[in-house]
Amino acid sequence: MANNPGLKSLRLGLWIAIGVLAVGTGLAALLLPRVSAEPVEAYGAGDYTLVDHDGLSVTQATFASGKPSLVFFGFTHCPEVCPTTLYEMATWLEALGPEGNDLNAFFVTVDPERDTPEMLKAYVTAPTDRVTGVTGEKAEIDKIVSAWHVHAERVALENGDYTMDHTASVFLVGPQGEFQGTIAYREASDTALGKIRNLLAKS
Incomplete structure (x- = not known):
């Protein structure tokens, strides 16, 4: 043999x-969450204080509100991954209809230097009113990025500007903040909707 x-x-x-x-x-590294030895219940756990695009407080408790959630980490200057994922999230929520009424959806910036609440609101509400933008001080963003085991790295560009490398998966989160899996970047719509429906059924 x-x-x-x-x-x-x-x-x-x-x-x-x-x-x-x-x-x-x-x-x-952009497409998958960082491999971590942490138990799944540790995802999202941490002491961080952020704000949503309306200026309301966002903490760990926000993701354990009793409703399941979709959580994505990105930034408004992202050329492809973030706008694509945001519009896909809008499409999923529309396809779910009333079935998804109890589903929260969050877009957490990894670029707080540029992503103010006002900028995030204009960005995330363009395709849907169902996604909540989240930002805050860089130190607090660093905490939530670490809590969710997300890859986020500033990369300098030749023109003096910068971009962000980041995890591109959407996190599936249970009603008490428990990690339930991910939807990969550009995953087939039927597969993504199946995962979300499974999340809703378990919630």
């Missing part, structure tokens, strides 16, 4: 495919 040329060829092809995928994406 060890000398089977067909098996060797299959293994080689698999490793080549993995290598091409890794090089081709180059931004895998």
Whole structure:
């Protein structure tokens, strides 16, 4: 079996495919939550105080309000991932209709330097009135990013500006703030809706 040329060829092809995928994406950290040894119930737990796009306080308790939630980390200057995900969230909420009335949805900035409450409100409410923007002082944003095990990194651009590398998955959160899984970036709509309906059913 060890000398089977067909098996060797299959293994080689698999490793080549993995290598091409890794090089081709180059931004895998953007697409998945950071791998963490923390138990799932630890996701989101922490002492942070932020504000939503209407200036209301946001803390850990906000995500344990008794309603399930979708939670996404992004920023308003994002060229593709964030606007795409925001509009997908709007599409999911519209598709759910009354079935999703008890579902909260949050867009938490990883770029508080530029994302004021006013800017976030204009951004997140453009496609839907169902998503709440969340921002705050950088030290508090750092706390919530750490609490959710999110990758967020400032990257300098050649023109002197900057962008943000960040996790691109949408978090599925239970009514008491418990982590229930993720929806991947550009995941098929039917699959995403199935995950959300499962979240609602368990809640």
